[in-house]
Amino acid sequence: MHRLVIVGSSIEFIRLVQMAGEMGIYTIVCDGYKDGPAKAYADKAYDIDVRDEQAVAKMCIEEKADGIIGSFSDLLFEQITKAAGLAGLRWYAKPDMLDVYRDKGTQKALLKELGIRVPQNRLLGEDFTEADLEGMRFPLVIKPVDGYGSRGIFVVHDAAELKQLFARVNSAGSGTKVLCEEYSQGPEYNMMSWLYDGVVYPLSIADREKNPQKGTDIPSDNRNVYPSVNIDEVYDEAREILQKFADRTGQKEGALSMQFFKTPEGIEVCEIAGRLLGYEHELITYSTGLDIEKLLLDYVYDPEEAGRTLKNYDARTGKIYAVVYFFTKLGSVIADQREARQVVAEMPDILQADFFYKDNEVTDKNHPYFMRAYIGAETREELDRKTEYLFSRIHAYDEAGKDVVLRPVIEKSRLTDA
Numbered sequence: 001m002h003r004l005v006i007v008g009s010s011i012e013f014i015r016l017v018q019m020a021g022e023m024g025i026y027t028i029v030c031d032g033y034k035d036g037p038a039k040a041y042a043d044k045a046y047d048i049d050v051r052d053e054q055a056v057a058k059m060c061i062e063e064k065a066d067g068i069i070g071s072f073s074d075l076l077f078e079q080i081t082k083a084a085g086l087a088g089l090r091w092y093a094k095p096d097m098l099d100v101y102r103d104k105g106t107q108k109a110l111l112k113e114l115g116i117r118v119p120q121n122r123l124l125g126e127d128f129t130e131a132d133l134e135g136m137r138f139p140l141v142i143k144p145v146d147g148y149g150s151r152g153i154f155v156v157h158d159a160a161e162l163k164q165l166f167a168r169v170n171s172a173g174s175g176t177k178v179l180c181e182e183y184s185q186g187p188e189y190n191m192m193s194w195l196y197d198g199v200v201y202p203l204s205i206a207d208r209e210k211n212p213q214k215g216t217d218i219p220s221d222n223r224n225v226y227p228s229v230n231i232d233e234v235y236d237e238a239r240e241i242l243q244k245f246a247d248r249t250g251q252k253e254g255a256l257s258m259q260f261f262k263t264p265e266g267i268e269v270c271e272i273a274g275r276l277l278g279y280e281h282e283l284i285t286y287s288t289g290l291d292i293e294k295l296l297l298d299y300v301y302d303p304e305e306a307g308r309t310l311k312n313y314d315a316r317t318g319k320i321y322a323v324v325y326f327f328t329k330l331g332s333v334i335a336d337q338r339e340a341r342q343v344v345a346e347m348p349d350i351l352q353a354d355f356f357y358k359d360n361e362v363t364d365k366n367h368p369y370f371m372r373a374y375i376g377a378e379t380r381e382e383l384d385r386k387t388e389y390l391f392s393r394i395h396a397y398d399e400a401g402k403d404v405v406l407r408p409v410i411e412k413s414r415l416t417d418a
Contacts, residue, residue, distance in 0.1 A: 352373070
């Protein structure tokens with residue numbers, strides 16, 4: 001019997017664990033969350049902090065694991081890469097490749113070397129001067145060079161704001177410098193792909209829609225729509241960019257994702273990651289029928305089947321599905337969420353909805369979402385109507401009866417965007 005270590009136990013991993021079990025694979029789920037929901041479905045579970053790659057590797061060896069898998073976050077990708085190397089397990093990245101994937105400054109330099117457009121950027125130390133920003137156009141985005149989960153990212157409008165926020169950005173990473181880059185304009189996209197035998201196969205490209213940017217906060221991601229209304233216009237250029245990147249890094253198989261903007265000059269890359277995107281891979285399955293969990297398991301135990309699946313797949317043929325996010329005011333008590341739950345229960349178009357707080361829990365930065373919902377539609381206009389309905393009806397109240405759900409807005413339709 002195969003013995004598979006699955007690194008990660010959030011709700012995103014439940015179906016992966018279940019499917020592996022149905023295939024007769026002995027499942028071992030591992031991460032630092034004692035009550036991780038996916039652990040309840042595994043044959044065995046370990047409460048090991050994934051940041052301790054030595055302990056994860058030791059467990060893999062002691063359990064005689066013959067496979068390891070996980071995805072959906074930069075941290076998991078990085079730590080699986082390290083643990084797999086130590087345990088001698090097959091994995092699509094090597095530890096000596098991590099700088100290019102996880103250090104944003106190193107990655108930006110490589111992309112520029114490859115002739116790929118990136119926002120103008122600088123690495124700054126705490127003692128930076130305004131002269132170090134010469135030639136850059138405000139507003140600027142500042143972020144830790146090796147952060148993850150959108151932590152420590154801000155938009156600044158002058159050097160004074162940058163100085164003020166430098167320490168907060170730096171504390172979200174492990175380095176002494178921060179990456180500072182011009183704020184990209186234009187439609188934003190998420191792309192997921194998978195490599196087989198050195199070839200990039202796009203899985204889908206989505207429209208990433210956000211609230212307008214305010215103050216120093218990065219805009220919240222309100223809705224991601226698969227496939228993008230402009231997928232045909234960006235597909236070839238985006239695939240070529242990922243192919244160039246993979247060819248240079250030496251990645252031959254596995255997940256590769258990209259966040260990018262479409263400018264008049266062409267695609268401008270924000271970031272490339274060696275993983276699938278969290279809370280979005282489900283939309284590929286809804287949209288195109290490609291089973292992402294099956295692809296992950298085939299990568300480990302039947303790579304030739306994964307190759308056949310990818311060669312017969314076209315990401316441009318998907319139906320329209322979206323994930324809609326609802327953020328909260330941090331530090332608020334969720335005293336009453338009955339209205340939101342009732343709306344979800346009565347709306348047949350919702351394929352899945354996840355609530356992240358129980359009654360009387362306090363919202364925190366580790367769980368910025370109050371709720372997310374997956375919806376589908378026959379047309380983009382219909383999807384917009386359903387989204388607007390949800391945006392207007394989802395509420396949760398604190399002890400004083402004040403709504404703590406931030407009001408999302410729908411972006412201007414991209415139907416006429418180039």
